Amino acid sequence: MRILLLGMGSRGDVQPLVALGQRLRRIGYAVSLAAPADLGHVVAGAGLDFQPLSFDLERPLREGLGRDSLRGSARTQVREARLMRQVMAGTAEALAADVARLVDAADAVVSGALTFDLVDALLAPGGSSGRGRPSKPHLYAVFAPVWPSAHGPSVALALRPRATSWANGAWSTLAGRVALDLFRPAGDLVRARGGLPRRRFRHYTAAAEGTPTLLAASTSVVPPAADWPPALRQTGYWFRDDAPTPMDSRVEAFLAAGEPPVFVGFGSMPTPDPAGVSRDVADVLGRLGVRGVVSEGLAGLRAAPSPGLLGVGPAPHEALFPRCAVVVHHGGAGTTAAAVRAGVPQVVVPHAADQPYWGRRLADLGVAPQPIARKDVTADRLAQALEVALSPGARRAAYALGERVRAEDGAGDAARLVDAHLRRSA
Known part of the structure; x- marks a missing residue:
């Protein structure tokens, strides 16, 4: 069985997937890892099938809108969010084409936050509702606690970060709406071409809550929250266990x-x-x-x-x-x-x-x-x-x-969870 790991984002979004991919290979899976073309050096030497996306990450960060949004030239977070959405929209065509090709060749997919909605669109079953089981197994990997929660220490965006409050749940839900708007252009493109309706936020959250999700963060740093959905499973951090790359x-x-x-x-x-x-x-x-x-x-x-x-x-x-x-x-x-x-x-x-x-x-x-x-x-x-x-x-x-x-084995635990889900799906 071939598993596709989608590492859209910076080095911090790709490197943990390398560790997961290595553990999955040891279990017996064939693993492809897709990432921006200029992050190939992060995957090199890991024994994985690297599939470069047809664009770089660093160039848009250094130039134009990406530079403006990340260097702080924007005066407000709302303005920065709008600029980032334009950056994502600029890669939508290439990202949708690349991921569609790779998903079609895979037997199962592990996607991150920036590609979750796109993969959800590509795996949507037939029909205008877009409801039902995905056409092949899909798991979601996150590296920060992005789920809405009332428990401040367990949610990345909280109004009262050191308290348990309904305001944290409301604010983090609003943040989820903003995030969907930022990262949805490629998914919208696929849905429009396939004659599927554009996802409303409630449909997006239902899909996320129903997708097996791996949170790659230690419980010693991110305390588990009682109001997380049952589909969310927390492991330790995902690190490679082979010899470190020699330094200069x-x-x-x-x-x-x-x-x-x-x-x-x-x-x-x-x-x-x-x-x-x-x-x-x-x-x-x-x-x-x-x-x-x-x-x-x-x-x-x-x-x-x-x-x-x-x-x-x-x-x-x-x-x-x-x-x-x-x-x-x-x-x-x-x-x-x-x-x-x-x-x-x-x-x-x-x-x-x-x-x-x-x-x-x-x-x-x-x-x-x-x-x-x-x-x-x-x-x-x-x-x-x-x-x-x-x-x-x-x-x-x-x-x-x-x-x-x-002392934790986060990548190993995650690989075992992926394996168990795929066996149940089969």
Whole structure:
């Protein structure tokens, strides 16, 4: 049986699926993993059949609407949401064609948030209602707790994040409506071509609640909520269990030359003033007397040549983070998981979406200071946050949390759940 894993999104949406795919292969499944063409390096060497989507991820993030929506040029979240929808609409034709071809060749599909509605449309049974069982097994994989819930610590978007309140359920339901509007263009295209009606939100939620769903997050970080739907099964984080990708010799030499450094990187999140942030980082690290590794990625950060500061390109988090003193990052689900597993304290600078949630959870668990919103980052705030993260208390809490997470087998548990569902379906 051939399983298609759809990794539409950033590296944090693709890397966990690589781990799941490897475990499914060991059980005996043939596995294809589809992702934006420029993320092929994340899949390389994993033994999976990589199916590149016919567009890149980084180019639209660097240019035009993607740059405007993610760099914060928009003044409000509503404006940012509209810009992001335009970005998604721009890839709808290519995404629909690619996924239709891949789904047709697969026996079962595991999709993420950005492709759930598209796959639901492609697998809709005949008839104008679009109701009934999908034409082949479909599972849903999520890397953040996006289900509406009254329990604040268990939902990514909550009005009262540390309380149980009806307002959290209402607000997170509204967030679901917005998310559907952002990511539905490709699904709408498929439905229009197939003569199926456009999904209303209640039909979308019914489909989501009836689809077996895997939440790839540790219960030590995301507490389970009593009001989650029965179809939702939580595993630990999904990590590869093979040898980490070797690091560049330059990075190895820097790490060996002194004390563990502070890592600073914002993943695929561009920042409005990269030069200013780079200067602040260098100033703060010098003030605190610690070394630093700066990820010069889409954020546009640059590390000035210095004995105590190293600029790097893409680096394997699983190899680098355990050798760092603190990880300063944007709060993406994948980066958060890697830093938690490494057992090191963190400083979170949320940019968008579920990132503020991860920042709050890490602060509540004692492994990080309170998150600093992207617009509020200053040298003084960053210095204060790093002082907290470098404290013995944060180090002890991070080490203990890392031990609990490393003891889990999230990818293995998820593969067993997929296998059990497919056997029942057969």
